[in-house]
Amino acid sequence: MSNDQIAFTGSILNVPACMLGEGPTYDQHTGTAWWFDIVGRMLVEYALKDSTCQIHDLPVMGSVLARVDDEQQVIATETGLHLRQTATGKLELITPIEADNDVTRSNDGRVHACGALWIGTMGKKAEKQAGAIYHVARGVVTTIFPDITIPNAICFSPDGTIAYFADTDTDRMMRVEIDPATALPLGEPAVFIDHRGEGGLDGAVCDADGTIWNARWGAGCVDGYSPQGKRLISLQVPASQTSCPAFVGEDASQLLVTSARESLSDEELAVDPNAGLTFLLDHKVKGRFEPDYIL
Numbered sequence: 360m361s362n363d364q365i366a367f368t369g370s371i372l373n374v375p376a377c378m379l380g381e382g383p384t385y386d387q388h389t390g391t392a393w394w395f396d397i398v399g400r401m402l403v404e405y406a407l408k409d410s411t412c413q414i415h416d417l418p419v420m421g422s423v424l425a426r427v428d429d430e431q432q433v434i435a436t437e438t439g440l441h442l443r444q445t446a447t448g449k450l451e452l453i454t455p456i457e458a459d460n461d462v463t464r465s466n467d468g469r470v471h472a473c474g475a476l477w478i479g480t481m482g483k484k485a486e487k488q489a490g491a492i493y494h495v496a497r498g499v500v501t502t503i504f505p506d507i508t509i510p511n512a513i514c515f516s517p518d519g520t521i522a523y524f525a526d527t528d529t530d531r532m533m534r535v536e537i538d539p540a541t542a543l544p545l546g547e548p549a550v551f552i553d554h555r556g557e558g559g560l561d562g563a564v565c566d567a568d569g570t571i572w573n574a575r576w577g578a579g580c581v582d583g584y585s586p587q588g589k590r591l592i593s594l595q596v597p598a599s600q601t602s603c604p605a606f607v608g609e610d611a612s613q614l615l616v617t618s619a620r621e622s623l624s625d626e627e628l629a630v631d632p633n634a635g636l637t638f639l640l641d642h643k644v645k646g647r648f649e650p651d652y653i654l
Contacts, residue, residue: 364580367595369640372615374403374412376635380617381562382423382467383605383637387648392607393424394617394637397464402434403637407607415448423468423478425652433652435478437464440495442654453654454498456480462489467511467562467603471542472519474653477503479510485528492524494543497653503544512563512573515542516586517647523551523571525560532560532573534588551588562603562617567645574601574616581616581640594642598633599623606646607639614640 377396385392392405402415402424423435432443440454457463457480468478475496482489488506492513508528515522519539525532534551535544554560558578565571569586579599583592598618607615620628620635628634
């Protein structure tokens with residue numbers, strides 16, 4: 360193992376395995392981590408303090424959750440944004456996105472500090488260029504990047520002036536300047552990381568130093584990239600299909616990482632027994648808490 364590769368130390372959370380674990384986030388107000396099993400139509404609620412877990416069944420495929428206030432959340436789904444009552448789980452479709460398109464579902468997304476959401480869609484069978492990345496602000500939906508196959512790695516620089524995103528199909532992470540007041544792009548995206556080698560670029564978060572932590576699907580790791588696009592470190596995770604990290608804990612200093620069992624054969628699962636499980640890494644980071652979505 361090279362110097363920039365760090366062997367896994369941490370814990371495997373005592374939660375059900377996900378077919379496609381995705382969209383982890385953390386609510387610092389309650390000390391709760393949330394993530395989805397997209398294809399299993401399931402929302403996982405996990406209290407870090409006492410390691411307790413609740414499973415919420417969903418009527419649709421969901422992939423991203425954001426806090427609105429103490430009583431409400433939004434979740435991005437295959438039909439658009441639903442308002443979710445945190446206490447009861449009651450859902451109400453408030454912002455349709457591709458609701459009449461049975462081919463697509465939501466995938467990766469993140470809220471910017473201004474309260475706007477970037478959300479990506481993709482084909483349920485990863486159909487070529489069937490998806491897009493949308494900007495959603497106070498219910499207004501704007502298409503910003505069409506013809507995306509597998510949108511991933513959506514995250515923002517600490518000062519809110521740069522957005523990153525990837526299409527896992529092309530395995531390139533893009534960088535684009537955005538207006539920090541609106542999170543709308545100010546120009547055309549440029550290639551930030553042209554990934555070659557094992558695995559593919561999946562979900563990402565950007566820490567307080569501007570380091571981008573990217574889950575590498577198929578390679579069982581989370582890579583840290585500098586704001587200049589240089590890979591600094593690779594944190595090993597004991598599941599090959601790592602899908603997305605999230606900053607968790609009282610000071611946002613730990614990474615929680617989801618994974619997937621989807622598309623693995625019985626033979627592959629035999630040598631990848633942790634596939635679909637969720638992990639808490641010991642490696643300390645300078646994380647940031649996610650902003651609330653503004654209705």
